[in-house]
Amino acid sequence: MAILRILVVDDDPVLRDGLAALIRFDSSLGQTEVATARDGQEAMVRCLADPPDLVVMDVRMPRMDGIEATRRITADHPDVKVLALTTFTTQEYVAPMLAAGASGYLVKDRTEELVPAIRAVLADEFYVSPRVSGVLVSMALHDERPQDRPAPSRAGTPSAAAAEHPRPALTPQEGEAVAWLARGHSNAEIAERMRVSVGSVKSYLAHAGEKLGTRNRVQLLVRATQLGLVTLRMEDPGL
Template structure:
């Protein structure tokens, strides 16, 4: 199955480089390009890509606003953010807006292709420990963040079982499924099931969004 990709970057040479890398992959197809967020929105409607490779720093409508519009209006489309810095506040804003992950612009070609495949499959592309580093840096600026003692009263957590709360807290600490399984003495398959249920109950698309909810509700360990 071929994954359709839309390239969004205000630098033509950058788009050309990404296109060359992706066109060399049998299962990836670049279906269009855009130099700004507004054009990206129009291209999503016209081309129906599976994944949007999104630069965040662009003139006019930036990548954060474009990501928010795309994920809200076209939830089936996944957004993978491109950034120059691994702790870019713009990239973090795009994750909060609904992006499924971020990737450094100087990533190896193989890593870029694999990241697109991962996002297209419904998974997130942010290493757990990187997610934690980002949130530790920006958590103080998150709105509606509850105090830790009030976490249990947040309505977003009301449907979670005690075990699911444990799993969400572990995810927010940056633990992988294997690490959670070891810590909670569960099988990795069971942890994966719990994570899936947590995502469904929170109404989020991936574990990156779940971690953000954990911080916003005060559930995450400080």
Template sequence: MTTVLLVDDQALLRMGFRLVIETEADLDVVGEASDGAVALEQVAALAPDVVLMDIRMPGTDGIEATRRIVAEHPEVRVLVLTTFDVDEYAFAALRAGASGFLLKNARPDELVDAIRTVATGRSVVAPRVLRRMLDLFAPHLPAGGADPSAHETDPRLRSLTPRELDVLRCVADGLSNAEIADRLVLSATTVKTHVGNVLAKLGVRDRVQAVIVAYECGLVAPGRNRTSAPGGS
């Protein structure tokens, strides 16, 4: 059973989400909150598996609430809700540690599938969508451009092997494991192992967070040409 906490300042939306979620035998709504401050209290008291988080709320907004939930309760996954598919607030929530975002007008089946996905530790943001968001909001990123020596100058990347750096670049390009295997001429099993090692060494929870680190470190640059295959061994 996957437990869910609903966080939205609109009672009717919470009711609608509850009706959809509770029709599923493996999902259970354990609580509701109308703002981020109450959400933090509810997470501490109820320990839900997934928090369905609105972003724009009075008082403590969804971004700050997400940041604190991820820091204080790393086992809890946050799925943020947004009105637009490219939204600077949704991007900020991803940087704060959310496992993905979902449009408020998503179909009921998309909602329950997204909850199940983040509950297993995966993200629900397609890598190419994330890349589009990162490109759009490049001016807000600390890194100004691709730095060939990023793996030497940024402490977050120093533990990665040359091949793991190649894999991280491919992940940041929005490639699936199968596509990475084709590009780097590796087996799918080897790629999966490398991806797991990259996530562990970076100390991130999923591919979304790994992509953000790659941009912040300057390993890849927003809008660059991604057609050439990276080298490495």
């Protein structure tokens, strides 16, 4: 069995070593080698010398932040996955990090999600904490809403702009898969609830994304919420 190689990047040495230990001793990941770096610049050097399978990347760091490091690493090493792990959940950090090529975004106060997020990203899933998905969708809906039209309700009522256009016809299975995705479930969890294979779930979501004209899961959630196809679960009361 191949050894899984993970690089943990954070400027806080206590947190950095703690995360490395948490990953290293989790048996569900199999045999794992975990290295660390103190900032984005050191992470780039390590990836150049020996690219890992996945980088757990902080966002705000000295010398080179996680956004720039992610942009360079994913450009130079397309096979390397990046999972953002940070305290920041505002659009100022979330959107640029995902645009830079991160395959997932996790907040530091939800470290119990770290190993499941790593497994999801390594399985080519686009992992974003439900809390962060809520931030992205809320901001996207706000930014795209015409100023003279009423805001959508927190229950997910479609905007006036979206209501003017016919909804794409999703199959019942595609609609159900998107609904479970909006509640923060992984492919494996959706498969269990729908009693189908993980491959079927991936297919349902891919077809739904094609019909909605989206490229990733965040965009899929944004568009589905705009059209009133799903109600996003807002976990953070501040949203």
